[in-house]
Amino acid sequence: xxxxxxxxxxxxxxxxxxxxxxxxxxxxxxxxxxxxxxxxxxxxxxxxxxxxxxxxxxxxxxxxxxxxxxxxxxxxxxxxxxxxxxxxxxxxxxxxxxxxxxxxxxxxxxxxxxxxxxxxxxxxxxxxxxxxxxxxxxxxxxxxxxxxxxxxxxxxxxxxxxxxxxxxxxxxxx
Numbered sequence: 001x002x003x004x005x006x007x008x009x010x011x012x013x014x015x016x017x018x019x020x021x022x023x024x025x026x027x028x029x030x031x032x033x034x035x036x037x038x039x040x041x042x043x044x045x046x047x048x049x050x051x052x053x054x055x056x057x058x059x060x061x062x063x064x065x066x067x068x069x070x071x072x073x074x075x076x077x078x079x080x081x082x083x084x085x086x087x088x089x090x091x092x093x094x095x096x097x098x099x100x101x102x103x104x105x106x107x108x109x110x111x112x113x114x115x116x117x118x119x120x121x122x123x124x125x126x127x128x129x130x131x132x133x134x135x136x137x138x139x140x141x142x143x144x145x146x147x148x149x150x151x152x153x154x155x156x157x158x159x160x161x162x163x164x165x166x167x168x169x170x171x172x173x174x
Contacts, residue, residue, distance in 0.1 A: 013052070013060055020048040020068040021075075028076045040145045043115060043153055045072075049093065050111055050157030055164060058097045065093055080129070084122045091121035107161060111154030115146035 005013075023044040032040065045068055053061035069089050073082035092114040099110045119142035126135045 088118035092118035107158035108154030112150030115150030
């Protein structure tokens, strides 16, 4: 028998997907962080994904990530951008789920690993689409920026997770 989602949980997940989409839009509007290094973003929507992963669950985090990815690609991108984003998002989320289950890293550590994995996924797609293996050298820069972004996103996610878990409203699993 299928387990039904509570109304509270569905509402929270809808709000989470909406907030992740809003953060995608804000990030889309922001100028590049490093003009000399194209394609580097903070990954603001990942704060929401991280919070959902830690407070609600893996399937729910995947669902919110998928909704955000599809809608933001339709609104702000194109099919090629979707492929890049999907590769990064899937690899990142899978690694974060695995590391969270192993319970050996903090939220910040899981976020850093996710940020770097996202960059690896996008770099592999670029290498395949452009048939240029030299793009792999770009991973040196992306690993540094992914680590810095991952720390910031992880700190925000850990703070929000701690605060939200203490609220009466937030017990969405019940």
